Amino acid sequence: MTKERFISSTAMILVTIFAIINQWIFITVLLGLTLAGLYEFFYLIKKKGIPIYSYTGIIIGILIPLSIFTRFEPTGKWELLFIVVLLLLIFLMQFLRNDNTNAIIGISTTLFGILYVSWLFSFLIRIRYFLPGTDGVKLLGFILLVTKCGDMGALLVGSKFGKHPLLPRISPNKTIEGSLGSFAFGTLAATLGSALIPAQFGFSPGHIALMGAFFGGMGQLGDLSESLIKRDCNVKDSGNFFPGLGGVLDAIDSILFSAPVFYFYISSVVLQP
Numbered sequence: 001m002t003k004e005r006f007i008s009s010t011a012m013i014l015v016t017i018f019a020i021i022n023q024w025i026f027i028t029v030l031l032g033l034t035l036a037g038l039y040e041f042f043y044l045i046k047k048k049g050i051p052i053y054s055y056t057g058i059i060i061g062i063l064i065p066l067s068i069f070t071r072f073e074p075t076g077k078w079e080l081l082f083i084v085v086l087l088l089l090i091f092l093m094q095f096l097r098n099d100n101t102n103a104i105i106g107i108s109t110t111l112f113g114i115l116y117v118s119w120l121f122s123f124l125i126r127i128r129y130f131l132p133g134t135d136g137v138k139l140l141g142f143i144l145l146v147t148k149c150g151d152m153g154a155l156l157v158g159s160k161f162g163k164h165p166l167l168p169r170i171s172p173n174k175t176i177e178g179s180l181g182s183f184a185f186g187t188l189a190a191t192l193g194s195a196l197i198p199a200q201f202g203f204s205p206g207h208i209a210l211m212g213a214f215f216g217g218m219g220q221l222g223d224l225s226e227s228l229i230k231r232d233c234n235v236k237d238s239g240n241f242f243p244g245l246g247g248v249l250d251a252i253d254s255i256l257f258s259a260p261v262f263y264f265y266i267s268s269v270v271l272q273p
Contacts (some may be wrong), residue, residue, distance in 0.1 A: 004244030011240065012251065016148075020141050023128075027069050030124060034065055036241055036248040037117045038248035045113065051106040052113070053093055054269035067124045087111060103187040109270040111193055117249070123263045131266055134198050139266065142196040147258045150216030151184040151223065157181025171227035179220055185270060186216020201270055218261050219254030226253035 019026040038061045042054035064082070067073070090107050094100070127143060128136040158178020166174040190212025197203055203211075226249055230238060239247025 002218075006215065006244075008242040008245045012245075016144060019098060020137060020144070021038045025129065027065075027125075028067060030121070031062060033248050033252060034118050034121055035062060036239075037121065037252060040241075040247045040249050041117055041229075042110075044229065044235060047235075048233055049102075050109055051097070051099070051102055052110045053106070054091055054110075056090070056093065057110045057114050060089075061114045064114070064118045065122040065125055065243075069129075075125070077189060083115075086114065116256065120260055121252060122248075123259040124255070127259060127266075131263070131271065132150045133200075133271070134266070138196040138198070141189070142193055143259055143262045144255070145193045145196070146186050146212050146215050147191045147219040147254050150186035150219045151254050153185025153193055154178040154182035154220065154223070155217070157184070167224065168201050169211050170231055174224070174227070182216050182220050183213045187212040188218070190215075202267045215262055218258040222254040222257035226250070 015025075015029060019029040035058065038058045039054075042052055042057055045052050046054065062241075067078075067082075072078075087107075090110055095101050096105060097103075124140060128140045130136075130137060154174070155178070158175045158181060161181075162175030162177045164176040165172065166176050166179055187209050189210050191205065194203075194205065194208045197208060226238070230236065237246035238249035241248050242251055245251060
């Protein structure tokens with residue numbers, strides 16, 4: 001591990017711990033990462049020459065976690081209404097443009113960026129605050145622990161023992177050995193962090209271990225998905241926000257998939273009456 005990577009990793013771990021514990025640090029960090037992640041995504045798309053609405057996308061992307069955190073829901077189906085209004089707004093902005101070249105691609109990509117970065121990342125708020133009868137702080141700590149340990153396992157095992165490419169056309173550096181390392185580290189992290197799971201869930205040690213493997217795998221899927229985007233944009237990293245590690249999207253890509261699936265699992269399966 002390089003000195004830059006060690007410093008960045010240490011800083012990220014410390015900030016994450018404080019953010020989990022303190023709600024104001026939590027929302028500040030989450031909004032900051034959402035803003036930076038949206039900027040990186042739209043910057044990558046602009047480099048491809050696609051006419052997107054980056055500033056509008058960033059502003060709306062920040063409103064999504066803010067509305068969830070403040071529980072701003074004027075209607076029962078607020079999220080669906082928000083998406084419809086967003087789509088209409090982008091179409092209206094397109095009407096004002098003189099050039100309609102790649103209009104469909106620009107509109108679709110802008111909407112995708114908002115949903116991919118902002119909406120998926122905002123599920124961390126839901127995990128912390130919107131799972132009734134549970135300790136959201138502990139559940140948030142659990143999914144972050146499992147996901148990021150899975151990332152660490154993929155990196156350590158892959159760099160040391162990786163010989164067989166996983167999906168070279170998407171990410172040439174990822175290996176099958178690294179993928180297995182992610183499953184193993186995710187399982188180990190879940191087992192060691194089992195105290196973060198509420199006792200009323202009644203999960204057996206085997207259940208928790210399987211959760212670690214599954215959500216570690218979801219983190220891999222998120223990592224591969226971002227690699228696909230970067231591959232299409234011909235870049236190695238989404239940015240250089242974290243020296244030695246890459247950009248914000250590189251740091252949160254695995255969480256973008258694991259957090260929503262974890263939330264729906266707990267809310268729709270575990271807590272379902």
